[in-house]
Amino acid sequence: MRTDHRVLKRFLILFAFFFVVGLGVYWWLTIPATVAASTLPAHTPDVANGKIVFNAGGCASCHATPKQDDKHALGGGLPLTSPFGTFYAPNISPDPNVGIGRWSEADFVTALLKGTSPQGEHYFPAFPYTSYQRMTSADARDLFAYIKTLAPVTTKAPDHSVGFPFDLRRNLGVWKFLFMDGQPFVADSSKSPQWNRGAYLVNALGHCAECHSPRNALGGIEEKQRFAGGPNPEGQGWVPNITQKGIGDWSEKDIAYFLKTGETPEGDTAGGSMAPVIRNTTQLSDEDRAAMAAYLKSLPAVEGPPKPARKG
Amino acid sequence: MKYAFLVAGVLALGIGAVSAQQDIVKDRQAQMKATGRALGGTLSAMAKGDKPYDQAAVDAAFATLTETATKLPALFADSTKGLKEGNEYSSSPKVWDDKAGFAAHIADFSKAVSETKAKVKDLDSLKANVGAIGKQCGACHETYRLKS
Numbered sequence: 489m490r491t492d493h494r495v496l497k498r499f500l501i502l503f504a505f506f507f508v509v510g511l512g513v514y515w516w517l518t519i520p521a522t523v524a525a526s527t528l529p530a531h532t533p534d535v536a537n538g539k540i541v542f543n544a545g546g547c548a549s550c551h552a553t554p555k556q557d558d559k560h561a562l563g564g565g566l567p568l569t570s571p572f573g574t575f576y577a578p579n580i581s582p583d584p585n586v587g588i589g590r591w592s593e594a595d596f597v598t599a600l601l602k603g604t605s606p607q608g609e610h611y612f613p614a615f616p617y618t619s620y621q622r623m624t625s626a627d628a629r630d631l632f633a634y635i636k637t638l639a640p641v642t643t644k645a646p647d648h649s650v651g652f653p654f655d656l657r658r659n660l661g662v663w664k665f666l667f668m669d670g671q672p673f674v675a676d677s678s679k680s681p682q683w684n685r686g687a688y689l690v691n692a693l694g695h696c697a698e699c700h701s702p703r704n705a706l707g708g709i710e711e712k713q714r715f716a717g718g719p720n721p722e723g724q725g726w727v728p729n730i731t732q733k734g735i736g737d738w739s740e741k742d743i744a745y746f747l748k749t750g751e752t753p754e755g756d757t758a759g760g761s762m763a764p765v766i767r768n769t770t771q772l773s774d775e776d777r778a779a780m781a782a783y784l785k786s787l788p789a790v791e792g793p794p795k796p797a798r799k800g
Numbered sequence: 801m802k803y804a805f806l807v808a809g810v811l812a813l814g815i816g817a818v819s820a821q822q823d824i825v826k827d828r829q830a831q832m833k834a835t836g837r838a839l840g841g842t843l844s845a846m847a848k849g850d851k852p853y854d855q856a857a858v859d860a861a862f863a864t865l866t867e868t869a870t871k872l873p874a875l876f877a878d879s880t881k882g883l884k885e886g887n888e889y890s891s892s893p894k895v896w897d898d899k900a901g902f903a904a905h906i907a908d909f910s911k912a913v914s915e916t917k918a919k920v921k922d923l924d925s926l927k928a929n930v931g932a933i934g935k936q937c938g939a940c941h942e943t944y945r946l947k948s
Contacts, residue, residue, distance in 0.1 A: 725947025745848050751934040755840020759889075759941030766938065 518661025538634025564645035573650030583640035610660035619695035686783030716792035743781035
């Protein structure tokens, strides 16, 4: 009997030990990353470039107050439905109470590049920081300066409606560990400056892959099928494959013209969620659109997930 | 016997009516495709420099676009609400639930077509003005067209 007790005691001690270690690992793994102000190099914000970043990044598509025409009124409130719940785009206008008026520059850079709020919480990845993490800190700071020039909107956006267990923000640290590599954009020196500019616009700012890629059960992008389209993450319909498998018969000129006008080579037009995207890309320069086209045209053909047969 | 004929007749009429409505859906799709060819295959292709400017083709394209503007209300007749559509796209129920909004989009499209038609005289004026038409196509498709 005595030995039995000793074994049990040992087992309990071991169990407690691993439990504490596990908790420690979880804690360490899920610490929200930040960018300290002291690590940011000297920089004079370029508001004009900030505006380009704003348009290329598509900020207004989610953060502009819905049902009004001013794309610079960043009151938020647009609902984004997902299998995990409904997210409401927050107010990112410079209002000090309901917007980002009290944020420091480092808070803003941290939000975009690390997906962490000024309160030190993980943002939900409905905010496409897995793309924005590739942004240069200079672009992020220019964007901050530009948003600061816009009019404050005093309406508060609704809180997210996300059910248990997805509402436990600390767990998003695990999600980030799995799907966010924290790497900046790295130019490919074997490619032209135009291609690299396009790659940066498409991947870091434009976050095209966030919708144009299939996602796994945890909501992470299926890397092998990046850009190969898939079910609409917002529910209805199908997002097109934009690798050469899907748009192989589009010329670079066709892609650039589409980004400018929303017109496909067949004379069809972008509808649904792509229509607001076109309202952003139409504001970019011809050079930037041509760069995006050159990059997209270079994507190897990748088969997307099978499209289910239409019912009824 | 007479009764059987009567029933058969009524049924045939009923089926005929349904297929007439289904024909409207087919016409709608055909007209949309033709509109796309006029805009993308002709006007925008010239603006992009993929095709040389050709006044006769421009006139024909504008004729198609004008025809579309005229036909649109009938192509979305009330009787076609909820009917089966193509594999790629279908009409949003909003077409019939928000008739005023939908009609306003048709009016905008109509206006864009006639105004652009009046302005286009050569390649430069085509390049400068053709975007106004696709903008109206997209404005309506954003809300009133669904992906299947």
